[in-house]
Amino acid sequence: MKPGVLPPLPDLDRCDTLPKLLAHNAERFGSAVALREKRLGLWTEFTWGQYQDGVKKRAYGLAALGVARGDVVGLIGDNRPGWLMGEIAAHALGAMSLGIYRDALDQEVAYLVDHAGVQILLVEDEEQVDKLLELGDRIPTVRHIVYADPRGMRKYDDPRLLAESALFARADAAEAADPGFYARTVAAGTAADVAILCTTSGTTSNPKLSMMRGGGLIRHCAAYLQVDPKGPEDEYVSVLPFPWIMEQIYAVVKPLLCRMRVNFVEEPETMMHDMREIGPTFILLAPRVWEQIAADVRARMMDASPLKRFLFERGLKLGMAALDRGQRSVAAETLLFGALRDRLGFSRLRSAATGGAALGPDTFRFFLALGVPLRQLYGQTELAGAYTIHRSGEVDFDSVGVPFDETIEIEIRAPDQNGVGEIVTRHPNMFVGYWNAPEESAAALSSGWMPTGDAGYRNKAGQLVVIDRIRDIATTSGGDRFSPQYIENKLKFSAFIAEAVVLGHARPFLAAMVCIRFDILSKWAEKHRIGFTTYTDLAAKPEIRAMIRREIEAINGTLPDAQRIRRFLLLYKELDADDGELTRTRKVRRGVIAEKYGDIIDAIYRGDAEIAIDTTIAFQDGTKQRIRTVLTVEDMAPTPVALAAE
Numbered sequence: 300m301k302p303g304v305l306p307p308l309p310d311l312d313r314c315d316t317l318p319k320l321l322a323h324n325a326e327r328f329g330s331a332v333a334l335r336e337k338r339l340g341l342w343t344e345f346t347w348g349q350y351q352d353g354v355k356k357r358a359y360g361l362a363a364l365g366v367a368r369g370d371v372v373g374l375i376g377d378n379r380p381g382w383l384m385g386e387i388a389a390h391a392l393g394a395m396s397l398g399i400y401r402d403a404l405d406q407e408v409a410y411l412v413d414h415a416g417v418q419i420l421l422v423e424d425e426e427q428v429d430k431l432l433e434l435g436d437r438i439p440t441v442r443h444i445v446y447a448d449p450r451g452m453r454k455y456d457d458p459r460l461l462a463e464s465a466l467f468a469r470a471d472a473a474e475a476a477d478p479g480f481y482a483r484t485v486a487a488g489t490a491a492d493v494a495i496l497c498t499t500s501g502t503t504s505n506p507k508l509s510m511m512r513g514g515g516l517i518r519h520c521a522a523y524l525q526v527d528p529k530g531p532e533d534e535y536v537s538v539l540p541f542p543w544i545m546e547q548i549y550a551v552v553k554p555l556l557c558r559m560r561v562n563f564v565e566e567p568e569t570m571m572h573d574m575r576e577i578g579p580t581f582i583l584l585a586p587r588v589w590e591q592i593a594a595d596v597r598a599r600m601m602d603a604s605p606l607k608r609f610l611f612e613r614g615l616k617l618g619m620a621a622l623d624r625g626q627r628s629v630a631a632e633t634l635l636f637g638a639l640r641d642r643l644g645f646s647r648l649r650s651a652a653t654g655g656a657a658l659g660p661d662t663f664r665f666f667l668a669l670g671v672p673l674r675q676l677y678g679q680t681e682l683a684g685a686y687t688i689h690r691s692g693e694v695d696f697d698s699v700g701v702p703f704d705e706t707i708e709i710e711i712r713a714p715d716q717n718g719v720g721e722i723v724t725r726h727p728n729m730f731v732g733y734w735n736a737p738e739e740s741a742a743a744l745s746s747g748w749m750p751t752g753d754a755g756y757r758n759k760a761g762q763l764v765v766i767d768r769i770r771d772i773a774t775t776s777g778g779d780r781f782s783p784q785y786i787e788n789k790l791k792f793s794a795f796i797a798e799a800v801v802l803g804h805a806r807p808f809l810a811a812m813v814c815i816r817f818d819i820l821s822k823w824a825e826k827h828r829i830g831f832t833t834y835t836d837l838a839a840k841p842e843i844r845a846m847i848r849r850e851i852e853a854i855n856g857t858l859p860d861a862q863r864i865r866r867f868l869l870l871y872k873e874l875d876a877d878d879g880e881l882t883r884t885r886k887v888r889r890g891v892i893a894e895k896y897g898d899i900i901d902a903i904y905r906g907d908a909e910i911a912i913d914t915t916i917a918f919q920d921g922t923k924q925r926i927r928t929v930l931t932v933e934d935m936a937p938t939p940v941a942l943a944a945e
Contacts, residue, residue: 490514
């Protein structure tokens with residue numbers, strides 16, 4: 300079967316849970332490869348039969364620890380086959396899985412574990428064990444912490460700790476005592492059972508836990524596969540965090556339906572190298588990853604020979620011009636794109652997606668011109684992740700496409716004169732409420748429609764266009780409306796800008812706080828013999844400000860006058876999810892930014908040329924660093940003073 304061809308799906312009335320789908324695949328395709336994992340430089344394969352065996356062993360072990368229907372099993376670690384097996388094992392017992400981001404801070408972990416009443420935690424290694432043990436009595440419900448990697452664990456003496464090998468020993472004894480238990484407990488599961496507690500993004504407060512039914516996720520993915528088919532010959536590389544709803548869809552649910560192979564890279568740092576070895580036919584990457592790849596490509600061109608730089612610029616220009624005509628440039632393909640896709644590991648891609656946040660149109664155009672079949676997705680955790688997509692041949696980088704099928708209903712509520720209103724959605728496979736939050740559940744589900752909180756409209760082709768979060772759409776004191784996210788995404792297309800926060804609500808003009816892309820600009824600085832010590836020191840260099848100024852000037856030229864950046868500064872640190880400034884999916888928490896950097900923002904609009912900073916930042920390992928520096932505020936023409944006077 301060719302890649303991109305959807306095989307006949309199992310009977311979804313009979314295979315209505317994830318463990319039942321796995322049992323179906325193990326029985327019929329037991330020797331076929333389901334998963335691959337790279338460890339110590341080598342790829343290890345797991346067949347469907349081995350996948351099933353791993354799940355069964357963990358299910359027996361969890362049952363021996365007392366896990367029963369209705370319990371919650373927590374998982375923390377990197378994307379590994381063991382996580383998948385532990386998650387499906389929990390579902391087989393009628394328990395619910397709760398994925399926790401590996402880099403979540405102590406207070407986040409404590410909140411989630413306590414809120415969900417987690418009794419058993421499956422973790423990867425010493426790092427996660429350290430984090431959990433330090434929480435002490437803040438996680439009173441936890442009875443066992445099962446760790447997969449024994450390295451460094453001998454020094455611990457906590458009765459809750461249990462090696463995975465010891466869990467497997469208990470599993471063997473339990474299976475010997477009742478060999479039919481697993482089949483019975485899997486058969487007892489139903490489509491209506493809540494299988495996954497999935498954390499929402501939590502842009503304004505602690506994340507809520509969205510209760511997702513296994514049967515609903517299966518049927519939602521079946522609809523998805525009809526518009527973006529995948530099959531046993533397709534290769535997917537899992538790099539986005541497992542707790543995110545879209546990675547649950549792509550790495551957990553869809554492969555059980557269509558049997559595409561899921562590949563796990565060795566480390567995040569080896570992602571691009573490992574991806575090239577696999578040659579995926581499909582990938583899902585967050586906007587920040589697409590932005591980083593595009594920035595890296597352009598940064599490498601800075602160090603290339605004049606001939607290569609010429610070929611790159613010429614090829615990109617030809618590719619963009621052809622894209623505007625709805626075509627592909629043969630010359631650009633020959634000069635540049637074929638070799639570049641191969642170098643990136645994209646040579647076999649038949650489908651690529653981005654979601655979780657908006658991807659700037661400039662970055663989108665770059666990859667489409669490159670020949671990457673990129674499509675934008677749109678959705679929310681509560682609505683089983685994505686539910687719109689660009690259909691083949693209808694890619695429009697300003698929109699997020701159309702619904703998967705007719706069961707997904709989208710309305711634009713309270714539209715203004717331009718047709719812009721709140722996007723509300725409903726479909727039969729959406730969430731059934733928030734865990735332990737009856738009032739919030741009732742508010743979200745009272746009408747049967749899920750308010751997304753996003754502003755949008757339908758274009759002439761009927762595709763959905765998402766502008767920004769309703770609460771984030773801003774208006775200057777002069778009455779000009781703008782979307783900070785839209786401008787921020789244009790800024791982040793620059794190879795030198797990693798993050799940006801656009802200001803201007805109820806102010807006379809727009810300004811920006813910019814975080815430099817340190818890995819690229821540090822190399823540039825070294826090449827040009829500009830001495831620096833830290834991120835803060837580099838961001839303060841006048842040469843770096845001049846580079847960012849040129850980038851902003853170019854972007855200003857593509858924007859209406861009222862939406863142009865008039866002042867900017869380079870922040871002394873990167874925005875960080877650990878500091879609450881970003882969500883785990885890299886969305887800006889604007890309320891946190893406004894409060895934390897309020898004095899800086901006021902100084903920008905006061906007209907200050909320099910802002911003295913004396914602060915302390917805390918790192919994830921508990922260490923602190925004092926930062927003393929002076930931020931220089933750059934004025935763009937025309938000056939803000941003149942604008943304010945107008």
